Each structure stands twice: as structure tokens, then as C-alpha cells.
Amino acid sequence: MAYRYRCGECGFKTSWGTESQGELAQELHYTDHHPGLLPGGTVEVNGKNPASQRGEGCLGCLAVLVLLFLLLASCHR
Incomplete structure (x- = not known):
């Protein structure tokens, strides 16, 4: 911020x-x-400062990683 x-x-x-x-x-x-x-x-x-948006990028990456993990786990069976 x-x-x-x-x-x-x-x-x-x-x-x-x-x-x-x-x-x-x-x-x-x-x-x-x-x-x-x-x-x-x-x-x-x-709160609109671009510097405050840094955390949102990490959250998006984390969500993609969780979805990939779930996809890989479902293919493993």
C-alpha cells in the first residue's frame, strides 16, 4: 500500500x-x-497502488498450483 x-x-x-x-x-x-x-x-x-497488488499475483499462482496438483492426483488413480 x-x-x-x-x-x-x-x-x-x-x-x-x-x-x-x-x-x-x-x-x-x-x-x-x-x-x-x-x-x-x-x-x-x-489501496489502488500497483505496489499493493503484489500479493494477488502470488495468490493466483498458488491457486493454479493447487489445481494442477488436484489434476495430477486424479490422473494417478
Whole structure:
């Protein structure tokens, strides 16, 4: 998944990236633009990010392997 952090004090938002990248960018923004304040705001999650689709490919491969195994097992008898 991809994450984007929005500043709670102004209109700043980080670019889409990993959770740790977003946290770091938000902390740097607060250090530079809002010194003395704890980072706050909101976090957006992008479930449509192609990076989040990696697991679905493995699931499809696993399903094909199970079907092949069942086919081979039924032919063995």
C-alpha cells in the first residue's frame, strides 16, 4: 500500500510512498515549518497502488498450483 501524510497545520501533503517515508517527510516538514509542534494531521492510504497488488499475483499462482496438483492426483488413480 502507499501512504500520504497531510499536515494538521497547513496544506502540506507528502508524496505517495511507504509508511516510513511518509512519516519521515512529515517529521521533516514539521521541523522546518512548525518547530516546537508535534507532528499531526491525517494519513491517506491508497489501496489502488500497483505496489499493493503484489500479493494477488502470488495468490493466483498458488491457486493454479493447487489445481494442477488436484489434476495430477486424479490422473494417478
